Amino acid sequence: MSPKRIVKKYFIILVIISASLAIIGLLHGNLTNITKAQTVSAVPQIIAYKITGSANLKDPGSESFWSQIPWTVIPLSANVPGGGHTSQIMVKAAWNGTYLFVLLTWNVTKPSHHLSSVFSLGGGPFGYPPLWYNQSSNSYVVAPPRVDEETIVKSYYVNSTYYSQDRVAMMWYLGGQSGTPNDCMVVGASNGGALAAGGAANIWDFMMGATWNGTQLVSPALGMSPVPEYTYYNWWNHNVSFTGVNYQAPPTGFALNLYTNASNLYEVGLGTGLFYTDVDTNHTNPFDVLAGAYNTSHTWVVEMARQMGYVPGAGQYEVNLTPGSTYDVAFAVWQGYLGENAFIKSISTFVPLVISNSSPTTTTSPVTSTVNMTLVYTEVSAIVIMVVAAVILYFALRKG
Numbered sequence: 001m002s003p004k005r006i007v008k009k010y011f012i013i014l015v016i017i018s019a020s021l022a023i024i025g026l027l028h029g030n031l032t033n034i035t036k037a038q039t040v041s042a043v044p045q046i047i048a049y050k051i052t053g054s055a056n057l058k059d060p061g062s063e064s065f066w067s068q069i070p071w072t073v074i075p076l077s078a079n080v081p082g083g084g085h086t087s088q089i090m091v092k093a094a095w096n097g098t099y100l101f102v103l104l105t106w107n108v109t110k111p112s113h114h115l116s117s118v119f120s121l122g123g124g125p126f127g128y129p130p131l132w133y134n135q136s137s138n139s140y141v142v143a144p145p146r147v148d149e150e151t152i153v154k155s156y157y158v159n160s161t162y163y164s165q166d167r168v169a170m171m172w173y174l175g176g177q178s179g180t181p182n183d184c185m186v187v188g189a190s191n192g193g194a195l196a197a198g199g200a201a202n203i204w205d206f207m208m209g210a211t212w213n214g215t216q217l218v219s220p221a222l223g224m225s226p227v228p229e230y231t232y233y234n235w236w237n238h239n240v241s242f243t244g245v246n247y248q249a250p251p252t253g254f255a256l257n258l259y260t261n262a263s264n265l266y267e268v269g270l271g272t273g274l275f276y277t278d279v280d281t282n283h284t285n286p287f288d289v290l291a292g293a294y295n296t297s298h299t300w301v302v303e304m305a306r307q308m309g310y311v312p313g314a315g316q317y318e319v320n321l322t323p324g325s326t327y328d329v330a331f332a333v334w335q336g337y338l339g340e341n342a343f344i345k346s347i348s349t350f351v352p353l354v355i356s357n358s359s360p361t362t363t364t365s366p367v368t369s370t371v372n373m374t375l376v377y378t379e380v381s382a383i384v385i386m387v388v389a390a391v392i393l394y395f396a397l398r399k400g
Helices: 003-039 064-068 146-152 229-233 369-399
Strands: 046-050 072-075 088-095 099-107 132-134 139-141 167-175 200-207 256-260 265-268 277-279 290-295 299-307 326-334 351-355
Touching: 046 099, 064 088, 088 326, 099 167, 167 299, 200 299
Parallel strands: 046 088, 046 351, 265 277
Antiparallel strands: 072 088, 088 099, 099 299, 132 139, 167 200, 167 326, 200 256, 256 265, 290 299, 326 351
């Protein structure tokens, strides 16, 4: 083969490679932009749009109005060492004149429906998750006094079958600090991980093992046989004499309604004292934050709903949801399988949530993975085409 033909052959191959790489770059940029446009809002602000319709908490996220509302991506990070296993949570919000709806989704390593205490103190017999790690003795033991938790507890014991439930919480700032609130997802001073000072807040705390009427099998403690989650969920309706609260738990689930200030963290109206100190017992419906959920192998989807305005009897303890108002809200996620529980979690900063009087005007994709997989398939196809074209050209020139 003459030197001129060799130069020509490699020049053509170089042109094909360069053109293919350029095409891949364009496809990647365009499809990435499509993904961003379909799934997230450009500004880290949550807008609750006025819609027509109602929640279907048996199938969260399936309601048609959600397809008209873009996702807002909220970054999460560790508040203490050992947390931070969830990098972001995606949020949508809407209201229909009577109820406010919040749709949440995030990725998990392994969804957990276990029953466990929500703080490391109390909630079950010995052996109940979580145990705590004492660095000085290099051993896992039962929980310390809660006032010592922040400085002593560094991690929680987990293994393939022994870990806590997953949780998600939404905090509504109620005031008490000047300027922008900075005590996000930090609870009253007697609880581990707390700041001594801070404003008041209402927290909606959804726990997969305790406040969800699911069908998954769970083991409430070591050595006990697994039973469906709904077996324990029904407890809320069969212990009125114990709780002193004559309310019926909703059929799908609820978020524990909490109030926090600089002094403590409280249950609002529940009357059990199982999780936290109770306030306003039997004056406020403890189940007024309705919830539903489902999970895939690596994803949670949770929808919560609460009536607009003030909840009867709630007084200062719950947020007043008013059209046209803007709120500071924050989020927290716990991955029990990875050892997160209590104050070890992933949290956001405060972000604004606006209850808008406007209807949604955009159309979004309810599933983001489809576009992402299209991106992958397209790029792989372009690479394959590039290689095949180069091989064909090589043998064609070789024969010449």
